Amino acid sequence: MKVLVIGAGNMGLTYAKAMSRSKQLKKRNVMILDSSPEKILSLKKNSQFDVFENLEDCLPQADLVFIAVKPYHSNDLFTKMRPLLNKGQIAISIMAGVTIKTIQNALGIEKVVRAMPNLPAQVGKGLTSFIPSGEVSRIELLTVQNLLDTTGKSIRVSSENYIDASTGISGSGPAYVFYFMQSMMEAALKMGFSANDSKVLVSQTFEGAVELFNQSDLSPLSWMDKVASKGGTTRAALDSMENNNVDELIKEAAYAAFDRAVELGKQ
Numbered sequence: 001m002k003v004l005v006i007g008a009g010n011m012g013l014t015y016a017k018a019m020s021r022s023k024q025l026k027k028r029n030v031m032i033l034d035s036s037p038e039k040i041l042s043l044k045k046n047s048q049f050d051v052f053e054n055l056e057d058c059l060p061q062a063d064l065v066f067i068a069v070k071p072y073h074s075n076d077l078f079t080k081m082r083p084l085l086n087k088g089q090i091a092i093s094i095m096a097g098v099t100i101k102t103i104q105n106a107l108g109i110e111k112v113v114r115a116m117p118n119l120p121a122q123v124g125k126g127l128t129s130f131i132p133s134g135e136v137s138r139i140e141l142l143t144v145q146n147l148l149d150t151t152g153k154s155i156r157v158s159s160e161n162y163i164d165a166s167t168g169i170s171g172s173g174p175a176y177v178f179y180f181m182q183s184m185m186e187a188a189l190k191m192g193f194s195a196n197d198s199k200v201l202v203s204q205t206f207e208g209a210v211e212l213f214n215q216s217d218l219s220p221l222s223w224m225d226k227v228a229s230k231g232g233t234t235r236a237a238l239d240s241m242e243n244n245n246v247d248e249l250i251k252e253a254a255y256a257a258f259d260r261a262v263e264l265g266k267q
């Protein structure tokens, strides 16, 4: 089986590396293509995969085509791909918003899997939601899921709406966590800690809290109660967040990403 990854950016390269390390595929079964000459040059230097500049040289050989370009580059790409595809090939798209129907119509193929990964895939801790079109067989889907799982965990969702929704939670979510980390690091700096100490204080706090959560059945609310003493420091911080409606603002932000994914799908 041969896989072609189109778009060697943050996500495409991550998947190419992870898949090439998997038992299912060998290095030489992962092909990668990018339109940027600089990217091609640096990929060829490392020669980790078979690197391509022209679709004609790689697309016809691929069983699975992993599309990892930005949504606004998709139309151009689809037009170039269409004449080179055959009905047996499976397209896996990780592009935010772009729907299965759009991909099927633009590419003239029926077997499409739409997926939404996230950046922690780079360290094997990704979360990918996915949904296949009806034409993808169970065996084919198993193969696809095994490949997606090379970057972490995956969940199959029951409708495309959940792909857009998961974009607002897990796809864009790492940036919300980094937003929180950035604010806490800025507060630590303001309190007089060095940049390095601020980083350690914040990163170890996040790592420890997530580990506690993962190793128990307790909800975040219950854990908050364990940290907060009556009349203590944590309650002062949580009250401040509550008074400023931070909870609602975070939900609003997640919905803004969800809505944007739906909007991208209509363009």
Ligand SMILES: NC(=O)C1=CN([C@@H]2O[C@H](COP(=O)(O)OP(=O)(O)OC[C@H]3O[C@@H](n4cnc5c(N)ncnc54)[C@H](O)[C@@H]3O)[C@@H](O)[C@H]2O)C=CC1
Residues within 6 Å of the ligand: 006, 007, 008, 009, 010, 011, 012, 033, 034, 035, 036, 039, 068, 069, 070, 071, 073, 076, 077, 094, 095, 096, 116, 117, 118, 119, 171, 172
């Ligand atoms: N960055 C993230 O955290 C996540 C991104 N995504 C989705 O993944 C996709 C890729 O995002 P990134 O990897 O962050 O983008 P990126 O900008 O890092 O990579 C995109 C790559 O595609 C290449 N490219 C553009 N047009 C091309 C074409 N016609 N043929 C071949 N290569 C082409 C660019 O040169 C670039 O190397 C997007 O559609 C995004 O919605 C999904 C989940 C998370």
Ligand SMILES: O=C(O)[C@@H]1CCC=N1
Residues within 6 Å of the ligand: 096, 167, 171, 172
């Ligand atoms: O910001 C974006 O559009 C992409 C999709 C999810 C994460 N990054």
